[in-house]
Amino acid sequence: MVTDHRGAEDDRRFRLHHQKLLYSSGKSISNYRNLIEGLFVHPSNMSVGIQLADLVAGAVWRRFERNDGRWYQMAEPSFRRSSKGVVDGYGLVRFPKEGWV
Numbered sequence: 001m002v003t004d005h006r007g008a009e010d011d012r013r014f015r016l017h018h019q020k021l022l023y024s025s026g027k028s029i030s031n032y033r034n035l036i037e038g039l040f041v042h043p044s045n046m047s048v049g050i051q052l053a054d055l056v057a058g059a060v061w062r063r064f065e066r067n068d069g070r071w072y073q074m075a076e077p078s079f080r081r082s083s084k085g086v087v088d089g090y091g092l093v094r095f096p097k098e099g100w101v
Contacts, residue, residue, distance in 0.1 A: 004044040004054060011041050021095070060092065064100060 005011060018039045025031075044050040059071035079091025094100050 002040045002042065002047075002050060002053070004050050005041050014041070015039055027097075 003014060006014070042050060044054055056075050059075050062068040062070075063072035076087065076091075079087045081087055082090050088094070
């Protein structure tokens with residue numbers, strides 16, 4: 001899992017959340033059997049890959065938090081899908097599971 005560096009305290013909190021994601025269970029936590037256990041925190045201005053991920057994450061955020069799907073609609077056709085064409089739970093994993101529109 002790769003993430004943009006946010007600051008020492010935010011990075012520490014993110015590492016704790018990552019550990020919870022890997023080792024906790026509950027009704028709002030999914031089972032991520034294929035998730036690699038590492039967390040790589042790196043400044044986005046030094047990684048084109050992280051900048052691209054920020055772009056896609058921003059489009060998803062605007063879709064669900066601001067009801068603005070303009071950029072999401074451009075990215076969504078590239079998302080991973082189930083054999084039935086479902087994006088939710090495949091190319092778009094909601095965490096936590098509750099509280100999404």
